[in-house]
Amino acid sequence: MSDLSKLTIAAARDALKKGDVTSVELTEACLAEIDAADALGAFVHKTPDIAMEQAKAADARTDGGDLNGIPLGIKDLFCTKGVASQAASRILDGFKPEYESTVTTQLFDQGAVMLGKLNMDEFAMGSSNETSVYGNAVNPWKAGAAELTPGGSSGGSASAVAADLCLGATGTDTGGSIRQPAAFTGITGIKPTYGRVSRWGIVAFASSLDQAGPMTKDVRDAAIMLRAMSGHDPKDSTSADLAVPDFEAALTGDIRGKTIGIPKEYRMDGMPAEIEKLWEDGTAMLRDAGARIVDITLPHTKYALPAYYVIAPAEASSNLARYDGVRFGHRATLAAGDGITEMYEKTRAEGFGDEVQRRVMIGTYVLSAGFYDAYYNRARKVRTLIKQDFEAVFADGVDAILTPATPSAAFELGQKFDDPVQMYLNDVFTVTVNLAGLPGIAVPAGVDAQGLPLGLQLIGRPWEEGDLLNTAYALEQAAGFVAKPARWW
Amino acid sequence: MSIDTETARRVAKLARIKVEEADLPELANEFSAILGFIEQLNEVDVDGVEPMTSVTPQRLKRREDVVTDGDQPQAVLKNAPDAREGFFAVPKVVE
Incomplete structure (x- = not known):
């Protein structure tokens, strides 16, 4: 079988079960792709020995589950025993x-294979993967000669999946760090309900x-991998003690009778026409699939980013x-x-x-005596109002909310690096x-005039990832996004 | 709110991050820009609103207050920049 690294997780799973391919073959194919893709800066610690050992063990197993023998990349934010994990x-x-x-x-208990650790913004603070100590991760998509950002903070994960260096990857998302890079690279990324996945052993940014x-490469793979990552963990007191459904089984593609909300506040001033068009096209696709489309209002949307840039730095200053x-x-x-004291400071x-110094100091400032109420407590109150906005529309019968994933397609590396506030605006649709x-x-739904991928975001009710994934599946089928980046690396 | 150099110096000290004297004015400018962005929050009427403490309504799990782990000083010290005789070593703290 050729092009093994291009397989989806679901296709590889089925081929492994039929005996058409071995995990060793899949893993060797990915390792070869990784070694040929250093120009992407995606894998920053390669673990071929661990990968081959895990692949052989997977091939020897007769009772493997969905992820048995599947080669994955792991974001550098995850602590992996004996393997560099430096955020x-x-x-x-x-x-x-x-x-x-x-x-x-x-993941390993279920037979997954680790190919290595993936690049990211330092401590997951960034939207372009430019704050990494390892150097930039690069988007496999190009519109001209310039190198583009894969987004951030999970930029290495996005680049690796989009370039078919691995079958899927782990990401983390504090303000959009899974969904924005997924949209910039034409792949799928889901941030589950807070508490669905254990945070234990993940380097903390804003807890x-x-x-x-x-x-992942598609919605089905996201469903398969999310199920494997989810579940209650006594070591994370915020992890929810709820059963994890079979998310893949929810993918019927039937969304007839579902109600999809279109929030008017997400129609930002100066929004590029092609983003607006994408959003309208996505709305039409869901309507054609039988969903009921309603206009909704989320009045505090505008204040989400400023509230985030109080709360996240405050928690970061404490965690770091x-x-x-x-x-x-x-x-x-x-x-x-x-x-x-000199040792600490130096x-x-x-x-x-x-960027990390900037956020730690902003966090220190908003938590300092005299400013705690004015900044931190006010931001937490605004956060309550933002959550109430969503609760109100869900109480009115909305099943999911459709928005753009990002305000633009991937931009050039270096373009926004010197202006923190401009960079922060990348997360305007995701941070709420x-x-x-x-x-x-985030689901890839089209391309811009330069041929770069654009994504749409669907937001679901808490704990109803299965329903959300099914709506995303219907959108994916209607959008029919199959474009791949032309290989230059 | 505009942040002056003195405030920037104080914040750097509180955060235990060494900032060179020459870099303080630029840092103060950056803080002012970010805080200017944050000040939009003052437009929101938050009277009577509870500050969020937990985003999900569930009660945090409790566990028995007992020792569940231990007896692995070597693993604990394995990544220390300076460990001696079973302890983390730091510069002299008291005279």
């Missing part, structure tokens, strides 16, 4: 965890917003306090007479990149979902 930060240089994250434990999820040069990672070389100045704890999925 793309200099401050975790050399860190090799003595433990395995719950998500990767579950009340962080959720892991799959990034642990990087002090004592227990793991980088410690600065000290001058004669330096005490412990270590953190050397170890954190500019994290603040409200809801599931959201």
Whole structure:
């Protein structure tokens, strides 16, 4: 079988079960693709020995599940035992965890194969994968000579899946870090309901917003992989003790009678005409599939980004306090007479990149005496209002909400790097979902005038990922997006 | 709100991040731009609104307050930049 790395998880699963292919063959095909794709900067720690060992074990297993023998990439944010896990930060240089994250434990227990660790923005702070200590991840899609961002923070995951270096990848999403890169690279990515997937062993950014999820070649694969990643974990007190449904079984493609809301507040000033057109086309596709389309209002949408840029840095400043040069990672070389305070200050100045320093300090400021109420508590109140906006439309019978995934197609690397606020605007359509704890999925739905992929986002009711995935499946079938990037790497 | 150099210096100190004196004015400018963006929140009427503490209504799980893990000092110290005699080592803290 040729082009094994291009297979979907579902197709590889079926071929493995029939004996048409082995996991060793799939894994070797992916490893060869990875070695030929260094120009994409997607894989930053390759683990071919672990991959081959896991592939052989998978081939020897007779009772394997859906992911048995499936080669995956793992975002660098996940702690993987004995394998570098440094959140793309200099401050975790050399860190090799003595433990395995719950998500990767579950994936490996189900027979998945780890090809290596994937590039990302440092501590998942960024929307372009340009803050990584490893250098940029690059989008396999191109419109001209310039290299484009794959988005961020899960930029390496997006690039690797879009370029067929692996069959699927893990991502994490705090404000859009699965959905924005998925949209920029023409793949599918779902952020599940907050609490669906354990956060244990995932380097924390903003604990009340962080959720892991799959990034895959299509909706069916997202359903398969999400089920494997989900479930209650006693080691994460916020993980929900709820049964995990068979999400793949929910994919009937039948959305007749479903109600889809179109929020007027997402029609932003200055929105590119092709994004507006994509959104209208997507709306028509769902209507043609039998859904009822209703206009809805989510009045506090405008305030989601500013609330996020209080809450996320505040939580980050607290979470990142642990990087002090004592227990793991980088410690600065000290001058004669330096005490412990100088050690902390020099270590953190050397170890954190500019964007991480900026967010830690903003977080420190909004939590500091005298400003806590004005910034942090006000942002948490606005967060309550944003969640109530969604609760009101769901109470009115809306099953899912359709929006654009991003305000533009992938942009050139370097284009927005010097203006933090412009960069933050990338998450304008995705960040509300994290603040409200809801599931959201990005599905490729078309291309722009330059031939670059564009995505639509569907937002679902809490804990109803199966229903959401089915609506996404119907949209995927109607959109019929099959374009692939032309190989240049 | 405009952030001055003195405030930037104080925040850097609180965050335990060394910032060179020459870099403080630019840092203050960046903070001012970001805080300017955040100030939109002042337009929202939040009277009587509870600040969110948990995004899902479920009660956090409790566990027995007992030791469940331990006796692995080598694993704990494995990644330390400086570990000696079973301890993390740091510069002298007290005279």
